[in-house]
Amino acid sequence: MADFLYKASLTIVPRLYVCLTALLFGSCCLQIRGRENLEKALAGGGAVVPFWHYSVFYMLYHLRRYPGVAMVSASKDGEYIARVAELLGFETVRGSANRFGVRALKGLLDHVKQGKNAGIVADGSQGPALKVQPGAILLAAQSGSPIMPIVWVVKRYKAFNSWDHTVLPMPFSPMILQYGDLIYVEPKLSSALVEEYRQQLETEMNLMYRQLWQEYGKDSHV
Numbered sequence: 001m002a003d004f005l006y007k008a009s010l011t012i013v014p015r016l017y018v019c020l021t022a023l024l025f026g027s028c029c030l031q032i033r034g035r036e037n038l039e040k041a042l043a044g045g046g047a048v049v050p051f052w053h054y055s056v057f058y059m060l061y062h063l064r065r066y067p068g069v070a071m072v073s074a075s076k077d078g079e080y081i082a083r084v085a086e087l088l089g090f091e092t093v094r095g096s097a098n099r100f101g102v103r104a105l106k107g108l109l110d111h112v113k114q115g116k117n118a119g120i121v122a123d124g125s126q127g128p129a130l131k132v133q134p135g136a137i138l139l140a141a142q143s144g145s146p147i148m149p150i151v152w153v154v155k156r157y158k159a160f161n162s163w164d165h166t167v168l169p170m171p172f173s174p175m176i177l178q179y180g181d182l183i184y185v186e187p188k189l190s191s192a193l194v195e196e197y198r199q200q201l202e203t204e205m206n207l208m209y210r211q212l213w214q215e216y217g218k219d220s221h222v
Contacts, residue, residue, distance in 0.1 A: 006076070014083035025061045027171045028154070034179035037148055041182060042066070045115045047148040050122035050136040050201065052209065053129065053164040054221055055152045056081070059119065062152070062177065064088040068117035071104050071135075073125040090119070105135060112143040122149070122205060129164040130209065132202035137194050140185040149180035149201060151208040155216045165222050176212050180204055 041047035049068070051059045060070070060081075069091040072082040082092045093107035112118045124133040140147045156173040159165040169175060181204070185197055213220055 010079060010083060014080055014087055017080075017084055018087045021057065021061060024169065024171055025058060028169050028173050028175050030175045030177060032177050032179070034181075037179040037182055041117075041146060041148045041179075044146065046112065046117045047146050047182065048112065048118050048120060048136050048140045048143070049148055049150055050120050050132070050205070051150045051152070052205065053121045053123050053125070053127070054159075054167050056121060056166065057168055058152055058154075058175075059150065060085055060088055060090070063117070063119055064090070066117050068119055069093060069108060069111040070119040071108055071121070075125070078125070091116075105139060108139055109142055112139065112145050118143075118145070122201070123164070127163050130202075130206060132198050132205065134194050134198050136201065137185060137189070137197045140183070141187055141189050141194075144187065146182040146184050147201060148182050149205045149208070150177065151180065151205060151212055152177045153209075153212040153216060153221070157221070159221060167221055174216075176215065178208050178212060180208055 049063065070085045072078050072085060072092050072094055078094065082094065085092050091111060093104045093111070108118050108120070118139060120136050120139065122132045122136060123129055136147055152175065154167060154169040154173050154175040156170040158168045158170065160168070183197070183201060183204075186193065189197070210219065
């Protein structure tokens with residue numbers, strides 16, 4: 001019975017979620033920063049696009065307009081996110097730092113080499129929150145695509161009691177989304193260079209994060 005209910009929920013819940021969140025997100029007023037970085041990335045054939053896990057609900061919705069692939073956790077809960085991503089038009093590969101990570105990165109690499117954008121959760125499926133994992137660096141190095149970080153903030157929201165305090169905006173709330181400067185990664189990296197690029201990306205994403213949240217009178221979303 002439990003297996004039947006799980007399979008039934010996989011059919012119903014993602015479709016219901018997509019419909020309801022389209023209404024919710026569509027009601028919010030979005031201000032976009034750094035459009036020139038997006039245009040540059042698209043003109044060059046796509047990018048590796050890392051974003052913080054707390055923003056995953058909105059980011060899947062926002063990025064649906066661009067042809068791309070998303071890496072989604074291989075867990076049972078991740079199956080819901082994978083179904084949502086596919087309904088929004090993404091191709092998906094399954095994996096995380098702790099499970100099928102190498103296989104997932106190879107799958108992403110195949111898609112990126114075809115000119116698609118790759119959405120990747122910068123801090124992984126299990127955190128720590130706001131700490132960049134090396135996946136985006138390795139993917140950019142092997143594909144030749146630049147990294148374009150994205151940070152999103154919202155004025156009124158519900159933060160869930162999860163490891164990353166995932167955020168869901170309240171209806172009609174103002175939001176800001178910033179496309180960060182492109183980061184070009186060398187094709188052949190030593191462990192030391194991977195860490196150097198990882199720290200650079202983490203610093204830039206957290207700088208955008210703090211600056212944008214401060215516009216709404218907060219130091220963070222927590």
